[in-house]
Amino acid sequence: MLDPQIIFAGVLNGLLAGGVYVLVAVGLTLIYGVLHIINFAHGSLLMLAMYAVFWLWRLLGVDPYVALPLVIAGAFGFGWLLYRGVIGRFSHGRDENILLITLGLSIVIDNAALLFFGGDTQTIDVPYAGRFVEIGAAFLPLPKIVSFAASLLLCAVLGLYMAKSDTGKAIRAVAKERQGARLVGIDVDNIFAISYGIGIACLGAAACLLMPSYYVTPTSGHAFVLVAFTIVVLGGMGSFVGAAVGGFIIGITEALGGLFLGEQLGQIGISLIFILILLLKPTGLFGSRA
């Protein structure tokens, strides 16, 4: 039997990892909730944002935390353009078709990254990367604590924005009833593009917070895409609260799975949760409909 102290440390580490997952999943669930698109390119776009953070640091020496506003703005713009240029044009019709289009995008992005950046694993070397904070028996890496706090802060800001601002209200109106929103004079297509942009901006933020303690390769997107879908399905497609709760559950599952089942087999927990939720309760924990 494992020492409770080790389990405690595992749970804490899982919670910290879950913080960034929440940010990634909130972006995915927002896009689904508003546009009813399953954005399969989500992982690939995160990978792209991580490369942006890496190159900003490598070429210009910009610290990833300093780059945060810049990368968020850039990711928003990229997402907005991607929607206007590609996804929005083709996003009508069967939902599998849209899934296939975002799959096509992810193939293009992954392989373009491999073509231009090569297959090597890239990391950022910042002075605070090796610092730890001691909580009980747990030694927690400082960058992970920062990313946890910043993720939650950003999610709170986004939540406030959605609740209070005019654009946020318009987004929620479109998510609820797009015909009605159009009738009261909301530019629905513009709201779609903005929502997609915000979803990708979340990835930009996640990339800045991940890079000091993580690495990037052209296949990094694969590692996140199933995790993000699992969180969103677990929490309920389109639910913000669900994405937050799901993110923490998955973070802890991953940490404890690794602890009890080992590095290899431990990853199985996420896929199993995904399958079981879809089979047994497709509305998830907080979703209203399948």
Place this chain on the structure above:
Amino acid sequence: MSRTALLCLAALAAALVYPLLVPNYLVNVGMLMLFTAFLGQSWNLAGGYAGQTSFGHVVFFGVGAYTSTILQVTYGWNPWLAWPIAMLAGGAVGWMIAVLSFRAGLRGSYFALITLAFAEVFRILANSVPFTRGGLGMLIKADQRPENFQFKDPIWIYYLALALCVISLLIAWQIARGRFGARLVAIRENEDAARALGIDVFAEKVKVLTLSGAMCAAGGTFYAQKYLYIDPSIAFGVDKSVEMLLVTMVGGAGTIFGPLIGSVALTVINEATRGLASVVPALKNVQPLSLVVYGVMLVLIVARLPDGLMGLFRRRPRHA
């Protein structure tokens, strides 16, 4: 004899003569092309005709490859005898995934995502359980005799791939012209309407995924015998799933020749980028370049050309 039949016979004759005329490298290219068309056809039965888009078809490929390899390496079976068992295993996994997913009422994107998750579960298991030797993979001892399902001359493995491809075309043809195919298309176009017409939607979908799984597993054994090595990321990695989906979607999902046309297109793009890469040194990574081209084609075809490249050959009235 109809024009199509003549064209098919001419193509078959060309495919039979081809390896006698070209160097070994091109024999191998042709073999891969036919094999990819075969795998694509297995995807096409479920994804094309029945409209059950799968992102994790590789799970059947991997189950087939591992079943025959384990029987051969660990239990000393002859690979030809292990082949049908591998197909049974692939069919069984197809049946299981279909019963679970369709019982739960999963459709469209949700079905696609759950197949991806199943493939991931199998990949992790193959990485962890002892009888697959984990991440080390499994090596089949080289013993190049035909009775051992290994061939010294690449021409024989080419002809075997050709035979598989022709059989898969005949299966697709049989399905397309029969009532089973008609029921599948009805399910694809409108599941609720199909049910209202008295079609047992659940049973038909289970049937087609079982068949598709068995076919794909046959491809897995073929692959293992050709390369004499498999590991979890080859056998259950997302790349092969995407390849099967791509060739079929690009060539034309739900058409008999779609996967073959798509595979020809993929091969031409591959070889063209290889040629380009030898001229432009900056493009030394051939594989990603051709996949970029293919990803763009996928987006354009899904958006603008729902019948794929096959749609270009057929002139028919546009339906609304």
